[in-house]
Amino acid sequence: MSERDVSRELAPVKVTLDVNGTAHRLEVPAHRTLLDAIRDDIGLTGTKKCCADGECGACTVFLDGRIVNSCLVLCAEAEGCSVGTIESLSVGGLTDLQEEFLAAGAVQCGVCIPGQVMAAEALLQTNPTAKPAEIREAMSGNLCRCAGYERIVAAIQAAAKRRGSSR
């Protein structure tokens, strides 16, 4: 044990990643999750920390174009990657999807909503005319403790309708 290089163990990991189009250079402990880096190191608190075990989907972000649970990704793993958070969606005002969440009354306590919106956005980008069964399947990793599922699905259906008709 005496030969262990303690300085190497405690040395922070240097990470360069792109978040919402801005390059960030961070030095973080090896175990720092992407979720904690986004919230605490970069200061973007739209992404929520809930179960932190990959069960609830509140921390859903885009990583190189695919949605992931940012609590199950190390910040170090995101070296050279492109991350998109909920803040990236509404730079020019609310998106059609976010408007439909509000119109449907899909937002109750709100903690799960950034993750719900990111998962729904990922679905509509790949399948803009998603049917209810496909919506429920795609959203199955996003839990809502207020159980607002009916309205969340309705909001996504309405957004799918808008995107389908504007194509």
Add this chain to the structure above:
Amino acid sequence: MTQYRRPDNVEDVVRTLSDAEGNGRLLVGGTDLLVAVRRRPLDPLVLVDLKAVADLPPAIEVTEAAVRFGPTATMSDLAADSRLAAMFPALVAASRVVGSLAIRNRASLIGNICNASPAGDTAPALLIYGARVTIVGRAGERTIPLSQFFVGPGLTTCGPDEFVLRVDLPRPADGYRSAFERLTRRRGVDLATVSVAAGVSAEGSITLGLGAVGPTPLLTETAAAVDLEDVDAVEQAVKQLIGIATPISDLRSGREYRQAMIAVLARRAVSAAARSVGTKGPST
């Protein structure tokens, strides 16, 4: 304290694992590993990220005779591959029900088998297709059937300075058909209570891969051909095959329920496989 390494070649991965003296953990998707790391932050684990290793096999490589999976193949990669869906429908069906979409985007096929959970979703299908696992370490490479890879819950034959380099599936023979059935308490983000992959050959032999009914995923095969049209004969054959199951009670199910459901799911899987359209074997 957790450490993070990002080697860029296979030799360096083996050296890093060797230096870690049993504390090395391979990281690809991290969907199980990072949950464990979070619960035990003070363990001196060395996480060895494989995603920057340049000389790994490609994620999915389809050749005339076989399909090869590298460590970086994710469940979403499998789920989206139409070539695989035609050849290995039970495997693709299993890959589509792992966790959630966000989990499948990260979780790797090889990570799933290396976890060696008795309830691992992809193992039953890989077993019936005759998967072969190639492991690399200081002593070089060795290849074994997947059925010899699992040792017990969470345990494999992989040594502390070894890792799985690839998994190869031979293309099924002409007329081979297969299907996957899984029972969970709820549809999304749940582990299997019981799962079954069934394969039937053109001659009528039945192979079953059984999940969550033993200390490891189990593989079993009929000794003689069965008339797949004969409901009673199929039922008898399935009853005999599932005799190897030794389910336990846990938070997902009682032992008796698992014992009863494995019979139901096995019959369903065999009948779904028998009804499905067969594959065309390797064009030779």
